Structure formats: C-alpha cells, structure tokens
Amino acid sequence: MVIIFIFGGTGDLAQRKLLPALFNLYLDGHLPEQFYIAGLSRNKMTPAAYRDLIKKGIDEHARRNEALKEHWEDFSKHVDYLQVDATKEQGYKAMVKKVAALEGEWKAPATIMYYLSVAPQLAPTIAELLCKNGLANDAQRHRLVFEKPFGHDLQSAKELNVLLRKYFAEEQIFRIDHFLGKETVQNILALRFANALFEPIWNHRYVDHIQISATETVGVLDRGAYYEGAGALRDMVQNHMLQLLCMVAMEAPVSFDANEVRNKKHDVLKAIRRYRREEVHSHAVRGQYASGWVEGKKMQTYREEKSVDPHSGVETYAAVKLFVDNWRWNGVPFYIRTGKSLAEKTTHIAIQFKNAPSYAFPPEATDTWRPNRLLINISPQLDIRLRFQAKQPGPHMALQPVDMVFNYFNNTSETQPEAYETLLQDVIEGNATLFMRADQVEAAWAIIDPIMEVWGNKPPVDFPNYAAGSWGPEDAEALIARDGNHWATLP
Numbered sequence: 001m002v003i004i005f006i007f008g009g010t011g012d013l014a015q016r017k018l019l020p021a022l023f024n025l026y027l028d029g030h031l032p033e034q035f036y037i038a039g040l041s042r043n044k045m046t047p048a049a050y051r052d053l054i055k056k057g058i059d060e061h062a063r064r065n066e067a068l069k070e071h072w073e074d075f076s077k078h079v080d081y082l083q084v085d086a087t088k089e090q091g092y093k094a095m096v097k098k099v100a101a102l103e104g105e106w107k108a109p110a111t112i113m114y115y116l117s118v119a120p121q122l123a124p125t126i127a128e129l130l131c132k133n134g135l136a137n138d139a140q141r142h143r144l145v146f147e148k149p150f151g152h153d154l155q156s157a158k159e160l161n162v163l164l165r166k167y168f169a170e171e172q173i174f175r176i177d178h179f180l181g182k183e184t185v186q187n188i189l190a191l192r193f194a195n196a197l198f199e200p201i202w203n204h205r206y207v208d209h210i211q212i213s214a215t216e217t218v219g220v221l222d223r224g225a226y227y228e229g230a231g232a233l234r235d236m237v238q239n240h241m242l243q244l245l246c247m248v249a250m251e252a253p254v255s256f257d258a259n260e261v262r263n264k265k266h267d268v269l270k271a272i273r274r275y276r277r278e279e280v281h282s283h284a285v286r287g288q289y290a291s292g293w294v295e296g297k298k299m300q301t302y303r304e305e306k307s308v309d310p311h312s313g314v315e316t317y318a319a320v321k322l323f324v325d326n327w328r329w330n331g332v333p334f335y336i337r338t339g340k341s342l343a344e345k346t347t348h349i350a351i352q353f354k355n356a357p358s359y360a361f362p363p364e365a366t367d368t369w370r371p372n373r374l375l376i377n378i379s380p381q382l383d384i385r386l387r388f389q390a391k392q393p394g395p396h397m398a399l400q401p402v403d404m405v406f407n408y409f410n411n412t413s414e415t416q417p418e419a420y421e422t423l424l425q426d427v428i429e430g431n432a433t434l435f436m437r438a439d440q441v442e443a444a445w446a447i448i449d450p451i452m453e454v455w456g457n458k459p460p461v462d463f464p465n466y467a468a469g470s471w472g473p474e475d476a477e478a479l480i481a482r483d484g485n486h487w488a489t490l491p
C-alpha cells in the first residue's frame, strides 16, 4: 500500500517524468495493488482537470503510452488532486484526513512518499509542516524525496541537511540524482563487479586516464532563471558527473546494502584532490555559448536566452581535471566535461589503457595504432565498446583498431525503463542505494567549492567563448592536450 503526494504536482517534472514513470510502473505490475497518487499545488483545480492534465503528459512522455487507451480508466481511479499551499497548515490537515480515510479503507498503515518537486527553498517549510502534522514521524513508512539542487555550495548544503534532519531521519530522505537510475549507469557495477576480467587492470598500473563527458545539444531552453543561479558546475558536475566518477572509481562493495555502496562512493569523493585557489586555473575551464548552428537549427547566444542577464558570466560549459588520491588511482587523471549547445548529445565514460610495454611489429604495421579503450556509452547510445588492435586481413602484418561491442538493449527483449521508474520504485521499496546520502552531497560540494569561488571572484572576460554546435571552448582542448591526450571521439 502506498500513498504518493507530489508537491508541485502540476509542474513540468510531474507531467514529463513522474506521472509517466508511475504509469509505466503500474503497467509493469510494480505498484502495489492499493495505491493513491495525489498531485498537490496551491491552484484551484478539480481532480478531473488534473487527470486530464497528466493524461496528456503520459501520452507525450511515457515509454508505454500505447497502453494508455486500455489502461487509463483503471489507472486514473488512483489519481487525485489536492489544493495544498505548501506554506500553510490548512492543506496538511487535508492530507492527514486523506491518509486516515485511505488507511481506514485499506485497513492497514501505508507507506507514504512526499515528492518535493518544488523550489528548493520550500523544502524546510514542507518538512517542518509535515512533521508538525504527524505526517513524518514513522521512519519506516514516511519518505521524503528531494530533487536537486541540494544547496548551492558546501555551507548551504550543510545547513539544509541540518534543517531536514530536524524533521526526518537520514534514512527517510531520498535525494534523487536521476543519472543513477539510468540502466547503463547501474550496469557499470555489473560490468566491474560481476566479472573477473576487468578488476585486475582497473587501476593506475594499467589505466592511463579516464574521461567522463556529458555533452548536450540543447541550450538552457526555458530554464534561464534557474540556470543563472546554477551554471554547469552546479547543475551537472557537483551531482551527475561526480556520481559517475564514483561508479567508475569506487572499491568493490561487500554487499549491495545501501549504506555499504554509499560508503564506498563517499570514500572516492573524500579522496578527490581539493584544489588550492592558485591551482584552479590549470585544472578547470569554463565556457559560455555564443550563437551557432546545432543539428541544422540556429541557436541564439546564451546571453539572449529568456531570463538571462545580457552580461551574464554564468558558465554553460565546464571541464575539470581531477585526481583521486588513493592507492588504486594514484596519478591517473579523470577528465570531466559537460556543456550545453554543443555538437552532439552524448554521455559516456572512456577508460583509456596504457600502451603495451613493447611492440615487435614493424613501424609501418602500426600506422593506425590506437591505445586500448573501454567506452561505456550511457546515452543516447547504450553500449559498451572495447577497442583493441587486430590484424588487417591480407598478406602483410598490419594492425587496425577494432571495437568489440555489447549493445545493451539489442541483447534483451526488454525496453529500457526510465531512470525515474527505477528510482520511484526504489523509494516505494525503501531502497536508498541509488540515492545521495547527506555526507556524499557535502563531499561533492567540497570538491567544487574552490572552483566556484575562484570563478565567482574573477568574472570571465572572454564570454561567450564557444560557438553553439562546436565541442566547447578551445581551452578545454588545451586542458587535456597538455597531457598528450584528447577528448574521445565516438565511433
């Protein structure tokens, strides 16, 4: 039995992600027989009008929208709307009543999820009012789901965590990082820890460097107001990119217990080198997009986007070179880059291995030689490619690089579950493995705080410094080229 209250129930996230994910879970039989979903917002709206609104969202965004016709009637019986002003106590009383009525009908206490899809500054008030009205006091059943941003720097994240923990125990708080719900991201653990093959070479003795890229073709769309307060470092690096780094760099967990996995990730974050102010310039690059063409479409410059300051110094691109200072990764650079309005949408991790100790082949045989590389494509391509040298067919010994490819969804009959499906199901089941613990969030801020501080103190003079449709600023090429490397190109 589960009750799901979505604060911000009429918002974009609810329509595009949450309700479509819940609909898919319902179709796949992953919701309990008795469930109730209520969208909450302060607007006046009838439950019928709310159902119409989300039906449209499901139709447009659900993985299995073709099933809408047949299953909508039954699913929609579980969907309701409550007019709740999150800052006023009155609405919470209505929620208490609703819970009592449902539990009376179901004759058992339910698991209750409060999904905060609202401005982050409302979170402490909501947590306090839930608590005050007896809606938060059962650590086993009452769960608070929290969307990023978790603060805007280390100090504010610490304060937020202290505030939330006044009302909810840590195990009741589910901080979402939607990247962790992606199938291809979870598969990193399977690849690393379900195979004997990779772990022996997964260290500084064999790995030359690691690249983590999340490039996007879209600009900031209509999120200019949010993005002006964030920038690429806060929006992507502090959370998604560092979480990917943790998946690649963590030690083997002894079990898949939520805290065990999160302890191992926390260890990685603690080991990442904090830069002194004077080191930031040589390890981090920022950029902002100018106009240009992306996939045949003319893009405007960032400073012309809606709700963006025409003189904005906010970065829409960030590249950072990091080191994980522990035994396994000693001296191995981790290059991270992310940006908007770039040439291609791709999220991938490239593990580049060191050269073989010596080559007996004649020089002409190795003209096209490339180092071994394991490329983990996370999206939109969903595969893993191992590059190695093979003999070119023919009478002479000549080498060519080839790829051995595992295509994630060609090899299964399943369609890919959305990240939010996995994560919502985990919340319902009380499994926090894929969610960020308070200490992880804080450790991640501690890594990027010095970079933000240096960038904040010294406004960029060269913005905008990359054309939309390019691969980002030239300095980002230089950052990696200085070490004799280059950003991975996809096959």
Ligand code: BG6
Residues within 6 Å of the ligand: 216, 235, 236, 347, 379
């Ligand atoms: C979000 C960021 O968390 O992730 C967005 O706020 C970004 O700016 C998005 O576009 C990327 O997610 P995905 O799943 O499309 O790669």
